[in-house]
Amino acid sequence: MRCGEVRGGIAAIRKSGRWPGRLRRLALGLVCALAVSFGSTALGSVAPAAASFDPAGFDFWVDSAMGPIKSRVFRAADGNTRRVVYALDGLRARNDLSGWEIDTDISRVLPQWNINVVMPVGGEASFYSDWIAPSNTNAQPVTYRWETFLTQDLRNALRDRLGFNPAGNGVFGLSMGGSAALTLAAYHPDQFRYAGSYSGYLNISAPGMREGLRMALLDAGGFNIDAMWGPPWDPKWLRNDPFMFAPLLRDNGTRLWISSGSGRNGPADAVNSAMDAYHLGNAMALETIALANTRAFQARMDSLGPSNAVFDFTPIGVHSWYYWQDEVFKMLPDLSANLG
Template sequence: MRGTSLMRSALGLAAALLLPLGLAAPMAPPAAAAFDPAAFDFWVDSPVMGPIKTRILRAADGNTNRVVYALDGMRATEIISGWENDTNVPQVLAANNINVVMPVGGQSSFYADWNAPSNFFGVPPGSAGSSSGSGATEAFLSGPGKSYRYDWESFLTNQLRWALRDRLGFNPYRNGAFGLSMGGSAALTLAAYHPDQFSFAGSFSGYLNISAPGMREAIRLAMVDAGGYNVDAMAPPWGPQWLRMDPFVFAPSLIANNTRLWIAAGSGLPMQQDLEIPFGAAADRLVRGGPLEALALANTRAFQVRMMSLGAQNVVYSFPNAGLHAWTNWQEEAYRMIPDMSANIG
């Protein structure tokens, strides 16, 4: 009994430190998910970050009025969005006559405009470290957000926005944005500060109060683990730039903008499809994804209380009885969200 209690305590501490930030490795995708040949690469230059790839999937009916940005999690790769690689959500959106915009890259970026390129203790990237391994071993390697300053919010709301209009005819107003974990928080940030561009924002398993006690250090650990990034390069502690990124702080703006919000987190219990995989993989998914999603649920519930205390009437909350910190959960949540989002964009 004592050993079980200690293990539970250890798991709880690890989960508290790694919180609902998407630190669990993305779980196995459904069989239908993968690179979609119907989608295409759309390159746009950022004056700060250089050429940035976005994957585009056109609406089935050919309209250009209904547009949604699907934002990735902390382990975003430079190759393909997790939404395309690990789910069939882009195809479902396109079938519902919604144009899908999937920015590629931005690992640990929070889709924010950073204060400086990421480095540690003033040591520039490329000075040390190993090219193998992950997390802390990557801290001194060069690469996205290290050899240059991340400038994602400006890119999404300026260069990419107008390039989509000018080259594809996409409507630059009343778009939607949604994402998991890091991307969920970022979707709310984009909607809060760019209400003409985003009339809808969805957060799945997001961390929506980054100024709560312990959160900054938890995010620090998360960013080191997800590519070796330094939170201090993103925003100085507790200053205006940091507070600007906190959904708990800017909640009144979301209400004043009358942004339609979809706020969701799973229960931490497995769905049936989480159990229909080999035993070892299912056990791993449950052990890692359960505690993380339980904490995501607690974090999201706190944001719900904040919004309710402000009298918000513009939010749909989704707390399903099952759902781990896994792509299976986020895919099912997107299915639930799509009708409401469809009615509130364009």
């Protein structure tokens, strides 16, 4: 299936309002669509004019098995240390600042709600996971140990050096970071009682997903996905698939906020269309795939009985920071009520 066929299938689905049997063929188109811009911070996204480096934050360095890792910390306006949330980046996370700081205003807004915001920096293509080996396709010098870093090294350093509460925290992320947020909450419920996923890939065992992720990691820095969770038949893939570990989230009582756009662009994307129709098309395709994944995850949660989850599906929205920022602000009252 070519990229043009993927987009044609998306258009047909939108026109008919149904998800026909061609959804499987659309999923197989991930090999094309994901390879271009899965979780990219360069989707031509429309960011608020005020968003940029926020001088109110400070660099917080912590030693780890990967070497010193920087996070950016934004303190709650009232100075409390009880209410803490981690914001996770997308696949093309940079090593200087988080996309959340560069492309959104959450670092300015959430502290005014008396929430301490922690933005880990780096982790390109990592899924914030503990890998089994360094990638051998790009001479990666160390093995990623992001889950250990977030749940031990960073967590303990925030407690010991800043007095931050190490329990009852929140975690949210977009795309790659959305999937990772649910994984962290599932396996570390004492640390994370709240998890949010925006445009996350929450059914990675679906047809085409593993192949698409392989191509996406190669495109985003030349990473070999076999170094992450092993070959496709390795149980580690199931361990990191939200669709598979959904019962843990339900049993833990984790408060979840799960969202996805429709893949349909709106007025806010006018600049995208004028400046870079190619990236906008990819953002539409990726969000449609994220929608299918998120709907599958919703069906899985529903099959388990009542759960502590909110699902928000917007009629307009592509894979872009503009929409992820909106979703954070929509979630904010619920997040605030469930921290600390």
